[in-house]
Amino acid sequence: MQAKTKVVVAGGGTAGWLTAYSLVTRLGKLLDITLVESDQIGSVGVGEATIPTMRTFHRLVGIDEQEFMAATHATFKLGIQFNNWGQQDESYFHSFGEIGQRSWMAEFHEFWLEAKAQGFGGSLDDYCLELKAAKANKFATMAGNKPLNFAYHLNATAYAAYLRTKSEIAGVKRIEGRIEKIQNDQTGNIASITLDNGSTVSGDIFIDCTGFRGLLIDENLQVQYEDWSHWLAADSAIAVQTEAVEAPRPYTQAIAHSAGWQWRIPLQNRVGNGIVYSSQFLSDDEARSTLMGNIKGSTISEPRQLRFTTGRRKKAWHKNCIAIGLSSGFLEPLESTSIHLITTALVRLMKLFPFGGNTHLLSEQFNRETQLELETVRDFIILHYHLTQRNDSPFWQHYRTMAIPDSLAHRMAMFHENAYAWPDDVALFRVDSWVQVMMGQGLLPKQHHGGSRMLTPENLQQQMMALSKTINHSVTQLPAHADFIHTYCPALDR
Ligand code: FAD
Numbered sequence: 001m002q003a004k005t006k007v008v009v010a011g012g013g014t015a016g017w018l019t020a021y022s023l024v025t026r027l028g029k030l031l032d033i034t035l036v037e038s039d040q041i042g043s044v045g046v047g048e049a050t051i052p053t054m055r056t057f058h059r060l061v062g063i064d065e066q067e068f069m070a071a072t073h074a075t076f077k078l079g080i081q082f083n084n085w086g087q088q089d090e091s092y093f094h095s096f097g098e099i100g101q102r103s104w105m106a107e108f109h110e111f112w113l114e115a116k117a118q119g120f121g122g123s124l125d126d127y128c129l130e131l132k133a134a135k136a137n138k139f140a141t142m143a144g145n146k147p148l149n150f151a152y153h154l155n156a157t158a159y160a161a162y163l164r165t166k167s168e169i170a171g172v173k174r175i176e177g178r179i180e181k182i183q184n185d186q187t188g189n190i191a192s193i194t195l196d197n198g199s200t201v202s203g204d205i206f207i208d209c210t211g212f213r214g215l216l217i218d219e220n221l222q223v224q225y226e227d228w229s230h231w232l233a234a235d236s237a238i239a240v241q242t243e244a245v246e247a248p249r250p251y252t253q254a255i256a257h258s259a260g261w262q263w264r265i266p267l268q269n270r271v272g273n274g275i276v277y278s279s280q281f282l283s284d285d286e287a288r289s290t291l292m293g294n295i296k297g298s299t300i301s302e303p304r305q306l307r308f309t310t311g312r313r314k315k316a317w318h319k320n321c322i323a324i325g326l327s328s329g330f331l332e333p334l335e336s337t338s339i340h341l342i343t344t345a346l347v348r349l350m351k352l353f354p355f356g357g358n359t360h361l362l363s364e365q366f367n368r369e370t371q372l373e374l375e376t377v378r379d380f381i382i383l384h385y386h387l388t389q390r391n392d393s394p395f396w397q398h399y400r401t402m403a404i405p406d407s408l409a410h411r412m413a414m415f416h417e418n419a420y421a422w423p424d425d426v427a428l429f430r431v432d433s434w435v436q437v438m439m440g441q442g443l444l445p446k447q448h449h450g451g452s453r454m455l456t457p458e459n460l461q462q463q464m465m466a467l468s469k470t471i472n473h474s475v476t477q478l479p480a481h482a483d484f485i486h487t488y489c490p491a492l493d494r
Contacts (some may be wrong), residue, residue, distance in 0.1 A: 004032040005355070008201055009172075010179060010216055011209035012037030014047055014156055015325020015342050019161035022061045022346045024170040027353065032208065033171070034201055036193065043160060043348075044211060044306060044326065047238050048265045048272045049077060049252045049336035050151040052096050053428075057343040058121065063166075069489035071162040072154040073268040075248040076481060078134040080335070084256040087389050092440030093251070094335075096149040097130025099432045102469060106449035109435045111460065113445060114452035120461050124439065126468040129475065134251045138478035141488075145473070151336070153252065153265045153272075155402050162394040175201060179210070182220040189320040190216060206321045212308055214327035222367055223318045225311050225329075231382050231404070232310035234260070234332050236284065238291055239274035239304045243360055245297035247482040254334060257290050257396035263333065268491040272298060281395040308332075312374045317363040322349060329374055334384055337377050337388050340428075344373060369426075376424045379408040380433070387412065387441040412443060419445030 009020050012035055020035045058068065066073070066296050079095035086092070100108030108127065125131050130148055133139060143150060168174060177195030183441030185191040192202035193216075208216035229235060248266035255262045260277030275291040282290075288303060295366040312329030316322060324345045331337065348369055385405050390396035411434070414420045419436045455463070478484075 004030060005205060006203040007031050007033045007205045007207065008193065008203035009033065009035040009207045009209055010172070011035075011043075011211060011325070011327075012160065012161055012164065013043030013209065013211060013325065014163075014339060015211075015327075016207075016209035017160045017207055018165060018339075018342050019324055019346060020172045021163045021167040021170070022350065024167055024172050025061050026350055028171055030355070031165075034173045034175060035167070036175045036177060036179060036195065036201060039176060040178060043157070044273065045157050045304070046237070046272070046306070047156045047333070047338055048267070049080075049153050049263070049333070051336055051340050052151045053340050053345065054151055057347070060347070061062065066489045068159075068162065069154075069485075070492045072152075072158040073270075073491040074152045074154040074489065075266055075268055075485060076139045076250045077151040077153050077252060078130040078148070079141065080252045080254055081134075082254050082256070082384070082437075082440060084390075085254075085261075085384060085388060087442070088392065090256070091437065091473065093125065093131050093134065093182075094433060094436045094440070095128050095131035095134060096151065097128045097432075098149070098430075099124060099131075099435070100127040100464075103451075105419065106451035107419075107431055107435070109421070109432075109439070110448040111452045111455075111464070113419060113448040115460055115464055118457050118460070121464055122468065123435045124436075127464070127471065129471045132471055132475045133478055134249070135483050136475050136478075137247060137249060138475060139250045139484050141479040143474040143478055145279050150250075153248075153267055155267055175199075179215055183218060184220070187319075188221075190220065191452075204320065206329045207349075207440040208321055208323040209325045211326045214313065214323060214329070216321050217313060217316075217318060217323040217327055221318050221321055223323075224314045225309065226314055227309055228311040228331070228378060229309060231378065231402070232332055232385070233278035233280055233398070234276045234310060235308060236279050236287065237274050237276045237306045237308070237333075238284070238288055239272065239306065240291065240295065240299050241301040242271045242273055242295050242299050244269060244271055247480065248485070250481040252336065255294065256390075258393040259296075260287060260290070261334070262291060262294055268485060271297065274333075276334070278395070281393070281398070312371065315363075315367050316370045317366045320359075322356075322366070324349070328370070331374070331377055331381055334381050335377070337381075337428075341373065341377070345370065373428070375405075375407070375425045376426050376428055379405055379411070380424070380429050380437070382408055382442065383412070383437055387438065387443055389442055412438065415445055416443055417446055419448035436437050 181194040253264040259282040265272040316328040385399040
């Protein structure tokens with residue numbers, strides 16, 4: 001029998017334990033997996049809002065939704081409410097739901113634009129079940145026979161602990177210790193790592209999950225980082241937890257301030273809060289007082305300062321080292337995409353796993369796909385900052401007037417001139433995602449597809465009214481979000 005491939009996972013945050021768990025459940029018979037982490041160093045401990053792709057990933061690796069939600073004090077997330085982004089005192093939703101009905105030629109928002117031109121149609125929000133349910137604080141996994149599209153808010157520390165228990169049961173060996181030295185062989189591959197107690201862990205493949213520092217990929221292999229802070233200037237965050245003072249909302253709130261923005265993420269037993277800002281525009285003291293002046297309920301943790309540089313590792317896979325998680329890049333948490341990027345990196349790694357063959361080709365493919373994915377997320381996040389009418393601070397003036405990637409400029413122009421929107425190249429953000437953010441932040445198309453005029457005005461109005469009525473009816477039938485959680489997945493240790 002062929003010897004097992006020895007995989008060493010360096011780091012035990014969300015990325016480390018997701019890696020260990022996925023590999024052991026899906027390739028465990030072929031791999032010998034060791035995870036090294038240091039309790040002295042700890043993990044970033046934030047990262048509590050997710051997107052719906054996490055559900056697919058959980059299904060792939062056999063994670064039970066109710067068990068996982070109870071263990072991580074999780075709530076449901078139907079989207080993100082953006083406050084003060086396009087203009088101060090304005091609000092819109094990026095919902096995970098489908099808006100209206102799919103149609104292959106002209107998209108639903110174009111039918112809605114036609115309706116508006118004819119003097120009816122209400123708000124685009126009226127045609128999205130998930131959005132209406134979120135606003136009403138209601139939730140169930142199914143509305144009648146229609147499944148809702150949702151994600152989760154979770155406790156990041158509890159999630160890593162949950163994955164650790166499951167991984168160890170499945171056969172992952174955990175070693176506690178601080179990595180102090182890394183030894184490479186003559187080919188430049190990593191041969192082993194040495195811990196602070198002098199012991200050595202050798203392996204065939206090393207996964208760098210050591211966070212922003214990138215101990216293996218950066219400090220040892222010196223793979224460069226592509227800095228995107230000229231587009232995404234945020235370099236700091238402060239996070240603090242508060243007591244829950246209201247029933248958990250089934251959505252994340254992203255509240256823009258005059259410099260930076262603030263998140264509110266409701267869990268079953270507390271709320272995660274934080275402010276993301278750029279030190280170029282806001283001092284740490286100002287950021288802290290803005291955050292503390294905009295929280296509800298008493299704090300239950302000390303405010304924690306975090307620093308980062310937005311961008312990506314030029315090669316996430318180099319030699320026999322693959323960077324997953326913050327070591328491979330970080331954009332910022334505005335669209336809650338980091339855990340998603342960990343899971344897609346893991347699926348990619350499992351598909352391209354180096355069992356032999358031409359490893360160079362496998363790593364090139366991995367790096368190409370990773371780059372495309374990160375550039376897609378980058379454009380979507382830049383859109384939120386750039387597309388604003390806010391003019392009340394140097395921060396918004398900077399973003400509103402800065403040069404943006406050509407790919408994004410093209411997308412915005414197509415929408416503005418023709419109302420045409422399309423899903424991105426990595427099937428992450430749907431047409432509805434782009435449309436909700438572009439229209440939500442004030443980019444209204446000058447004209448739209450003529451296909452919407454194939455219906456008579458009466459027929460269009462009838463169909464739209466019927467859709468909105470069905471949605472309203474479904475929302476009235478849904479239970480309150482808090483009640484659904486209470487019966488479906490109450491926290492184990494509230
Ligand atoms: P870390 O959590 O930093 O873990 C690093 C691990 O490496 C730790 O276990 C540490 O002990 C170990 N380690 C480091 N050095 C050594 C050493 N020398 N020896 C041994 N072990 C070592 N993501 C989302 O999806 N949604 C969000 O809402 C979200 N919000 C965020 C908000 C902020 C402000 C930030 C900064 C990030 C956010 N993220 C979010 C990203 C998310 O937190 C990370 O993607 C996720 O936690 C993975 O981090 P990690 O495991 O790569 O790194």
